[in-house]
Amino acid sequence: MILEGLAKTTLLGVEMGMTLVLVTVGLTLIFGMMDVINFAHGSLYMLGAYFGLTLVSVTGNWWLALLAAPLLVGLLGGLIEYFTIRPLYGRNPLYHILLTFGFAILLHGLVTEIWGGQVQNIETPALLSGSVDLVLFSYPLFRVFLLCVSIAVTAALWVAIRRSDFGIVMRASAHDSEMVDALGTDVSRVFTAVFVLGSVLAGLAGVLLGTSQAVDPGMAASVIIQAFAIVVIGGLGSYRGAVVGAFVVGMLNAFGPTFAPQFTDALLYLLMAAVLLVKPAGLFGNPEGA
Amino acid sequence: MGAKDIIGRHFAAQNQTDVLGGRVRLGLLVAGVIAVLFAPVAKVIHPFWMDLATHMFIFALLALSLDFVFGYAGLLSFGHAAMFGAGGYATALLIQNVTDSALVVLPMAVVAGAVVAALIGWLSVSARGVYFAMLTLAFAQLFYTIAFNDIPATLLGMETVTNGDNGLVGITSLTLFGMDTGSLMSYYYLSLAGLAAMLALVTRLANSPFGRVLQAIRENEDRVAFIGYNVDRYKIIAFTISGGMAGLAGGLWVPFNSTATTSMLHWTTSGELIVMTLLGGMGTLWGPIAGAFLVVFLEDSLSAIGNWEIYLGIVYIVIVIFAPRGLSGIVQTIRTNPNPAVLLSEMRSALATYRQKVFS
Numbered sequence: 001m002i003l004e005g006l007a008k009t010t011l012l013g014v015e016m017g018m019t020l021v022l023v024t025v026g027l028t029l030i031f032g033m034m035d036v037i038n039f040a041h042g043s044l045y046m047l048g049a050y051f052g053l054t055l056v057s058v059t060g061n062w063w064l065a066l067l068a069a070p071l072l073v074g075l076l077g078g079l080i081e082y083f084t085i086r087p088l089y090g091r092n093p094l095y096h097i098l099l100t101f102g103f104a105i106l107l108h109g110l111v112t113e114i115w116g117g118q119v120q121n122i123e124t125p126a127l128l129s130g131s132v133d134l135v136l137f138s139y140p141l142f143r144v145f146l147l148c149v150s151i152a153v154t155a156a157l158w159v160a161i162r163r164s165d166f167g168i169v170m171r172a173s174a175h176d177s178e179m180v181d182a183l184g185t186d187v188s189r190v191f192t193a194v195f196v197l198g199s200v201l202a203g204l205a206g207v208l209l210g211t212s213q214a215v216d217p218g219m220a221a222s223v224i225i226q227a228f229a230i231v232v233i234g235g236l237g238s239y240r241g242a243v244v245g246a247f248v249v250g251m252l253n254a255f256g257p258t259f260a261p262q263f264t265d266a267l268l269y270l271l272m273a274a275v276l277l278v279k280p281a282g283l284f285g286n287p288e289g290a
Numbered sequence: 291m292g293a294k295d296i297i298g299r300h301f302a303a304q305n306q307t308d309v310l311g312g313r314v315r316l317g318l319l320v321a322g323v324i325a326v327l328f329a330p331v332a333k334v335i336h337p338f339w340m341d342l343a344t345h346m347f348i349f350a351l352l353a354l355s356l357d358f359v360f361g362y363a364g365l366l367s368f369g370h371a372a373m374f375g376a377g378g379y380a381t382a383l384l385i386q387n388v389t390d391s392a393l394v395v396l397p398m399a400v401v402a403g404a405v406v407a408a409l410i411g412w413l414s415v416s417a418r419g420v421y422f423a424m425l426t427l428a429f430a431q432l433f434y435t436i437a438f439n440d441i442p443a444t445l446l447g448m449e450t451v452t453n454g455d456n457g458l459v460g461i462t463s464l465t466l467f468g469m470d471t472g473s474l475m476s477y478y479y480l481s482l483a484g485l486a487a488m489l490a491l492v493t494r495l496a497n498s499p500f501g502r503v504l505q506a507i508r509e510n511e512d513r514v515a516f517i518g519y520n521v522d523r524y525k526i527i528a529f530t531i532s533g534g535m536a537g538l539a540g541g542l543w544v545p546f547n548s549t550a551t552t553s554m555l556h557w558t559t560s561g562e563l564i565v566m567t568l569l570g571g572m573g574t575l576w577g578p579i580a581g582a583f584l585v586v587f588l589e590d591s592l593s594a595i596g597n598w599e600i601y602l603g604i605v606y607i608v609i610v611i612f613a614p615r616g617l618s619g620i621v622q623t624i625r626t627n628p629n630p631a632v633l634l635s636e637m638r639s640a641l642a643t644y645r646q647k648v649f650s
Binding site for chain 1: 423428438
């Protein structure tokens with residue numbers, strides 16, 4: 001019995017952690033390259049869920065929604081970066097916080113206006129409903145799928161950042177964007193591309209979590225704080241840090257309610273504050289940037 | 291050297307380049323007189339206006355407290371909700387359990403806000419820029435979750451302290467010199483007096499050498515440290531003073547609203563405050579007050595035609611991009627150059643800069 005519960009909670013923690021990676025990666029990559037703290041990132045995640053909701057109800061095809069909704073969110077993210085964040089490069093980075101917070105307000109208002117404030121649900125596709133038997137316990141099939149997709153995307157991204165040409169340019173821009181610019185790569189395009197990438201991943205997480213959990217206008221505010229905690233713990237700007245941070249927070253979210261339901265959130269913020277105080281650059285951050 | 295010494299020694303105000311120059315002071319005085327005369331008029335038209343104005347005064351006080359650290363010391367606090375909530379919950383608990391005398395309750399609200407601010411400030415000030423913002427956010431959320439999960443009750447073994455998600459409801463009004471301030475009119479004046487007193491205090495502080503050091507820290511904190519000032523101590527003191535004001539705002543808000551809820555402590559409250567401060571123009575003191583008036587007014591009047599967040603969000607985004615000095619910056623441009631052509635050319639150059647940055 002204990003073993004079963006332990007295994008199940010661990011799996012839940014891994015699942016929560018891996019899906020949080022999708023939300024967080026964009027946030028940390030964007031900060032690493034552009035020093036932009038994107039307060040609207042949670043709102044992009046929320047939009048992914050709402051786009052998915054509408055696409056499923058209109059076309060009836062969940063797979064199409066899974067593909068199209070993140071792309072739409074990516075497009076929107078690109079527009080936001082191009083027309084509003086770009087003019088602020090060179091100003092005090094605090095202005096990015098102020099600006100993107102404006103988008104968080106605006107998008108919250110728009111979503112409530114268009115889709116209403118009630119809690120909704122994206123219907124699980126027939127192919128993925130039901131549950132699978134995992135020897136010790138059974139687990140909903142959709143959430144196994146969720147876990148697999150998250151792991152696959154995280155791994156693919158890891159390889160892309162480490163190996164692909166774009167990944168190299170990206171890392172170089174994070175290190176010294178002026179030099180990359182001088183060497184003939186248009187850094188501002190790289191910035192836009194990274195912003196779009198981060199938005200697509202947030203949108204993807206929105207569709208997936210909107211299906212396994214719920215869709216409501218409050219989802220942006222709750223996820224963004226968790227995502228901030230993750231990037232702070234892992235280190236602002238570090239991909240590896242985001243993965244580790246998400247894993248830690250996922251486990252905390254899974255085990256907390258069983259062992260210390262009242263203190264789960266408090267622990268999260270304490271952890272966040274402790275990391276900032278002891279190691280402001282985070283576990284894997286670049287201390288020079290802090 | 292204690293905190294009192296630093297403030298006291300620097301209190302001998304100087305007059306060159308004063309914060310809030312003569313004309314602004316005159317404007318504020320006129321606004322104050324109008325506000326004093328407004329209440330009886332509003333009572334005749336509709337009590338709703340008095341209610342709205344009281345709401346405005348309290349949030350203006352809160353925005354003023356943020357401006358003192360953000361606009362002057364350059365500390366972007368994303369945790370002012372913690373001090374607002376601390377003052378609010380302290381007030382609620384005092385009224386419920388001890389006394390409803392404003393002369394006891396409001397000072398205690400200030401103390402509650404200041405203590406929380408001193409704690410957060412002491413831990414956070416060595417972090418800079420976004421890290422400071424993140425730290426204050428984390429601490430404020432910590433207070434939020436403490437109230438939301440009623441952790442004090444668990445720790446003290448009591449049934450309830452903050453009453454969790456429901457908050458403390460049915461808070462009665464304050465009494466002042468034996469008079470009940472339950473009527474809207476008296477509460478209106480109480481809040482107005484609180485705002486005016488704090489504005490006077492902050493203006494004096496901002497114009498004192500203490501305020502000048504804060505401004506210098508905002509401009510270049512390394513240099514201030516090299517000259518020999520203890521930068522962290524100045525920041526902590528500024529943050530504590532600001533927290534005391536936020537606590538007072540909380541203390542005024544709770545009896546006015548007759549509830550103390552966790553939403554006071556939520557990070558979105560801190561965010562809303564930043565919106566007010568920036569819309570009005572940070573570092574000007576009167577700007578954030580105007581910003582708070584505007585936001586509260588928009589919140590109230592736009593909710594009739596639709597979702598106010600949409601309009602507020604758009605206005606705010608445009609201001610951040612094109613007029614980072616906020617409404618007060620626009621007013622200042624007009625005042626120094628009353629010629630409409632100058633304003634037009636300023637707008638044109640702002641647009642040109644925007645175009646160049648976006649499409650280059």
